[in-house]
Amino acid sequence: MKLDEAKEKFIQAWGTLGTSWGVSRTMAQVHALLLISPDALSAEDIMEQLSISRGNANLNIRALIDWGLVQKELKQGERREFFSAEKDIWKVFRQVAKERRKRELEPMMQVLETLREVEGDRRDRNTKAFTESIDGIYKFAGKADRTLETLIKADEHWFLGSVMKIIK
Amino acid sequence: MKLDEAKEKFIQAWGTLGTSWGVSRTMAQVHALLLISPDALSAEDIMEQLSISRGNANLNIRALIDWGLVQKELKQGERREFFSAEKDIWKVFRQVAKERRKRELEPMMQVLETLREVEGDRRDRNTKAFTESIDGIYKFAGKADRTLETLIKADEHWFLGSVMKIIK
DNA sequence: ATAAACTTTCAAAATATTTTGAAAGTTCGA
């Protein structure tokens, strides 16, 4: 397979993976493009290579920066901005874990906390089932939260070495 | 907070969590409803409680069954089908892990395998960057795949006991 | 202070996803 064809395939596959994890296809494609690029790219480069508009490119680059996956780079004597992605996939994974914890897990835990205080008779089937479910989810979320915290702080060697060995 | 209000809030929150993980809002809401219900529900019950059409209810119930999160239940002398969700959240988590591994991780690994055989000069910056990225992702995916396999097979006590202790 | 070179914004348009509901299909008791 030729390099250009392979690049194209990777960008498509990463885009598809993104959508099944709730990330917009184009955002994942911009990320893919930067992941396989040896140099930082300008907005123009990205627009060209993915055939997307300036506004779209800008939006998705900003989102990737917000997610902590892409960095702005300034070049000597160049006025425009260039962008590069973290290439170490373990770091990428941890960064995504960190953001999802903040954006999704913690708000959900807040909601669960308030839901645990539902008023009602323990003998009522509905109240009982609700309380038990929420309790179970709340406890699980707590464990997930603590696991993620550790994961985020862990370095690759530690995690994939020590933990994988135990898991294996 | 009253039970009905709490139910409503949970259904909304679960729906929102679903969408940020690439699951359609309604599918997550049907799941939420079944999670907190003490008894199996009929399609009619679900339509009513979530104010959705018959077609929509059917579609999402089937999807949940496909994901292995919901089971059909037959009741004595009742012609229609009833549905219930697995309540043990750890089992739910493992089932989702299992499905996502099959649906998303394994197809991606197939693609990555073909992409590793890209032809090109190792001295070319572009080829080199591409190969290195793909290699890194491929190796990471392999580790993730093996971790998931173990996780899926693990029972709660083993995982949350042994591994969590080490992670903690 | 100006203007060229860039980035950001956002309303409208395009596209994708979800939902509906009625018709078709199925199952089962009488």
Next chain:
DNA sequence: TCGAACTTTCAAAATATTTTGAAAGTTTAT
């Protein structure tokens, strides 16, 4: 075999998300 009670299908409609591109905003060299 019939028909009542249910489930499934799917094309059209509704809704939600994404994309565009031009105008507005910003930065920087002179």
